[in-house]
Amino acid sequence: METPESNAQLLSDCAPYVKFAKLDEMLALGRANSLWPLTFGLACCAIEMMAAGASRFDISRFGAEVFRPSPRQADLMIVAGTVNKKMAAAVKTLYDQMPEPKWVIAMGNCAISGGPFVFPGQYAVVEGVDKLFPVDVFIPGCPPRPEALIEGLLKLEEKLTGKRRWPTVKPE
Amino acid sequence: MIAKDAILSNGGANETFVLNLGPQHPATHGVLRVKMTMDGEYIVRAEPVCGYIHRMQEKMGENRTYAQFLPNTSRIDYLSAMTYTHGFVGAVERALKLQVPPRAEYIRVITSEMNRISSHLVWWGAFLLDLGGFTPLLYAFDDREKILDLLESITGSRLTYSYFRIGGVYNDVDDQFLKGTREFVAQMRPRLKMYRALVTDNIILRKRLIDIGPISKEMCRKYGATGPVIRGSGVTYDVRRVEPYSVYSEFDFVIPTCEETDSMARYAVRMEEMVQSLRIIEQALDKLPAGPVMAEKVPRVLKLPAGDYCYATEAARGRFAVRIVSDGKEIPYRVKLRTPSLSNLSLFEEASAGMLLPDALALMGSLDLVIPDIDR
Amino acid sequence: MTTPNEPQPKVDSAPSASPPAVPAPTAVVPPKPVAATAPRPAAPAQPPPPPAPPAPNPLAHLPLPFKGVDYAAKGYHADATVSPDQVIAAAEVLDKEGLSLDTITGVDWMAEGQMEVVYDYFHPAKALRVVVRTRIPRDNPEIASIHKVFPGANWHERETHDFFGIRFLGHPNLTPFLLPEDADFHPLRKDYAP
Numbered sequence: 176m177e178t179p180e181s182n183a184q185l186l187s188d189c190a191p192y193v194k195f196a197k198l199d200e201m202l203a204l205g206r207a208n209s210l211w212p213l214t215f216g217l218a219c220c221a222i223e224m225m226a227a228g229a230s231r232f233d234i235s236r237f238g239a240e241v242f243r244p245s246p247r248q249a250d251l252m253i254v255a256g257t258v259n260k261k262m263a264a265a266v267k268t269l270y271d272q273m274p275e276p277k278w279v280i281a282m283g284n285c286a287i288s289g290g291p292f293v294f295p296g297q298y299a300v301v302e303g304v305d306k307l308f309p310v311d312v313f314i315p316g317c318p319p320r321p322e323a324l325i326e327g328l329l330k331l332e333e334k335l336t337g338k339r340r341w342p343t344v345k346p347e
Numbered sequence: 348m349i350a351k352d353a354i355l356s357n358g359g360a361n362e363t364f365v366l367n368l369g370p371q372h373p374a375t376h377g378v379l380r381v382k383m384t385m386d387g388e389y390i391v392r393a394e395p396v397c398g399y400i401h402r403m404q405e406k407m408g409e410n411r412t413y414a415q416f417l418p419n420t421s422r423i424d425y426l427s428a429m430t431y432t433h434g435f436v437g438a439v440e441r442a443l444k445l446q447v448p449p450r451a452e453y454i455r456v457i458t459s460e461m462n463r464i465s466s467h468l469v470w471w472g473a474f475l476l477d478l479g480g481f482t483p484l485l486y487a488f489d490d491r492e493k494i495l496d497l498l499e500s501i502t503g504s505r506l507t508y509s510y511f512r513i514g515g516v517y518n519d520v521d522d523q524f525l526k527g528t529r530e531f532v533a534q535m536r537p538r539l540k541m542y543r544a545l546v547t548d549n550i551i552l553r554k555r556l557i558d559i560g561p562i563s564k565e566m567c568r569k570y571g572a573t574g575p576v577i578r579g580s581g582v583t584y585d586v587r588r589v590e591p592y593s594v595y596s597e598f599d600f601v602i603p604t605c606e607e608t609d610s611m612a613r614y615a616v617r618m619e620e621m622v623q624s625l626r627i628i629e630q631a632l633d634k635l636p637a638g639p640v641m642a643e644k645v646p647r648v649l650k651l652p653a654g655d656y657c658y659a660t661e662a663a664r665g666r667f668a669v670r671i672v673s674d675g676k677e678i679p680y681r682v683k684l685r686t687p688s689l690s691n692l693s694l695f696e697e698a699s700a701g702m703l704l705p706d707a708l709a710l711m712g713s714l715d716l717v718i719p720d721i722d723r
Numbered sequence: 724m725t726t727p728n729e730p731q732p733k734v735d736s737a738p739s740a741s742p743p744a745v746p747a748p749t750a751v752v753p754p755k756p757v758a759a760t761a762p763r764p765a766a767p768a769q770p771p772p773p774p775a776p777p778a779p780n781p782l783a784h785l786p787l788p789f790k791g792v793d794y795a796a797k798g799y800h801a802d803a804t805v806s807p808d809q810v811i812a813a814a815e816v817l818d819k820e821g822l823s824l825d826t827i828t829g830v831d832w833m834a835e836g837q838m839e840v841v842y843d844y845f846h847p848a849k850a851l852r853v854v855v856r857t858r859i860p861r862d863n864p865e866i867a868s869i870h871k872v873f874p875g876a877n878w879h880e881r882e883t884h885d886f887f888g889i890r891f892l893g894h895p896n897l898t899p900f901l902l903p904e905d906a907d908f909h910p911l912r913k914d915y916a917p
């Protein structure tokens with residue numbers, strides 16, 4: 176009797192003993208080095224996201240320059256800017272439309288917590304996109320510098336592959 | 348409402364459908380949504396739907412002090428943050444009758460004009476991206492980074508400066524900045540010539556812009572459009588010239604206008620504005636007086652005398668005006684922000700009727716919208 | 724052919740370029756701040772010069788109660804307080820003068836039980852900023868829409884309706900503009916509590 180459930184059960188039963196290590200690692204490596212972000216600018220932070228994609232910072236050095244205008248072709252959502260209550264439903268839809276596996280970077284204080292627009296009695300902004308869907312990497316700043324976005328990408332790569340591709344630079 | 352006989356006639360001339368553009372769409376520069384009623388490829392009615400990035404800026408003005416509201420002003424139109432901050436501090440200074448030291452005024456002019464160039468460069472790159480050319484964006488951001496380096500060295504920020512303070516500017520410029528700015532002006536002139544050869548004279552661009560999306564003088568006036576939009580329609584309206592603020596009346600510069608009223612006219616006006624901004628920067632650098640950069644005796648607790656105060660500046664997108672209503676307390680009673688993008692976009696519905704969809708997007712790009720500037 | 728035809732540099736392009744018509748009288752030169760900062764004709768803070776001559780009224784020829792205002796102190800040239808049923812007439816008159824609508828906004832004077840509606844106009848050719856204001860009762864805020872005169876008023880009125888709940892009678896589409904489609908609150912009212 177083979178049902179999807181029993182298969183899943185079997186897999187999880189033998190997980191301690193059987194590992195599909197090489198394929199998993201290869202897939203993770205491939206994914207980590209060719210993240211396709213969704214073209215999705217919301218506010219000020221989106222300009223820094225554009226700057227990260229343009230001349231000086233050149234995000235394509237890290238394989239993430241293929242900005243896709245359609246969520247169906249993207250596997251990384253960079254939430255760059257403020258999400259307000261009117262927009263929240265659309266953002267959630269976009270997230271749901273992205274195919275698995277997918278990751279989310281919350282760029283900027285607005286995406287992390289509502290940022291400068293939170294005060295007692297506020298009526299418009301969503302206080303953090305993690306209220307809408309899971310977030311993998313948070314990048315603080317208002318706006319974060321393009322270098323910070325690149326560092327966030329490296330962190331995401333680290334999360335996918337388990338090791339860091341580039342050395343960290345210690346501030347002097 | 349589709350008439351019954353239109354359905355029966357199997358696709359009559361008045362069969363329309365609704366196309367929803369946005370709020371996530373690469374051509375709407377952020378989160379604008381446009382509900383388009385289409386007849387085939389032609390637009391019957393394009394109704395912008397706003398509010399997807401409303402951030403309560405005006406409400407926030409009512410629950411914090413004048414100094415605390417200052418950072419907000421650089422997040423309304425983040426591409427020309429300097430002029431927006433200028434509008435707000437200008438209104439407060441006007442109410443308090445503060446004398447800003449001349450050096451600070453000159454620094455304000457220099458930084459505002461650099462900010463204007465960087466804003467136009469982003470527009471230029473993004474607009475051409477909309478029209479299908481990717482390479483110009485790389486050139487534009489290359490030059491823009493040079494401006495941001497200079498501004499960052501004195502303001503500490505790349506985008507949201509909050510550099511102007513009530514009574515002056517945050518800190519003085521150093522020799523390195525002045526030298527760097529001179530070098531930048533010298534570098535930028537040939538670059539603008541190159542842009543012309545590379546892009547402006549390109550036949551594809553011209554075919555896509557000339558005679559597309561004409562906006563008449565009268566339409567600009569009825570909708571309150573300002574900035575490069577009204578100047579592209581042949582009206583010499585520029586707040587820097589009509590209601591000269593700061594020290595703008597001391598510089599020799601031309602307000603570029605263009606009689607053609609089409610998208611190409613707006614394009615040409617912006618390109619020429621960058622040249623004029625370079626001229627202003629150069630003159631301001633030559634004339635930069637010595638002295639303090641902060642007015643003496645700026646009160647620590649700012650209380651504006653009751654009444655209302657307006658201040659208008661020429662932002663990269665047009666006329667930005669602040670109205671502060673004060674009731675004599677530390678916190679403003681009401682802060683109204685009049686932003687140019689809202690008025691500029693409001694004529695889109697009328698201007699785009701009957702256009703082809705790709706042409707309407709060229710028109711929209713030539714309006715240079717920043718959506719948080721509309722929604723505030 | 725695409726180069727913007729350059730309007731003759733500086734002076735003549737905008738009438739009354741540097742010295743805007745109005746603030747002239749403020750040059751009742753301040754005795755205190757000696758020389759130093761010439762460009763700004765701001766009045767001194769200390770002794771309020773008692774016989775401040777009234778600013779000239781640039782719109783004296785209009786049939787509305789316009790008053791001249793000192794531009795340097797306020798940021799506009801003329802100001803009129805009209806009754807609520809005059810706003811359309813005011814818009815028409817200013818339209819004929821060639822002015823353009825700057826913005827429309829509200830101010831909630833809760834203590835007085837009134838809403839103030841403020842119409843800002845600017846002239847696209849000369850230094851002329853005009854404010855028209857009117858007050859309506861706060862518990863029944865209704866006023867005529869001026870979108871027939873200035874179609875640009877459409878969005879400003881929708882925004883003011885969003886923020887203050889002021890109903891603009893005759894408006895073609897008074898639905899939420901910046902707030903969500905189903906919003907039924909008016910956040911800039913002073914008694915708004917979420």
Ligand code: SF4
Nearest residue numbers: 219256283284285317
């Ligand atoms: S975090 Fe700051 S820069 Fe980023 S969107 Fe929010 S306000 Fe703008």
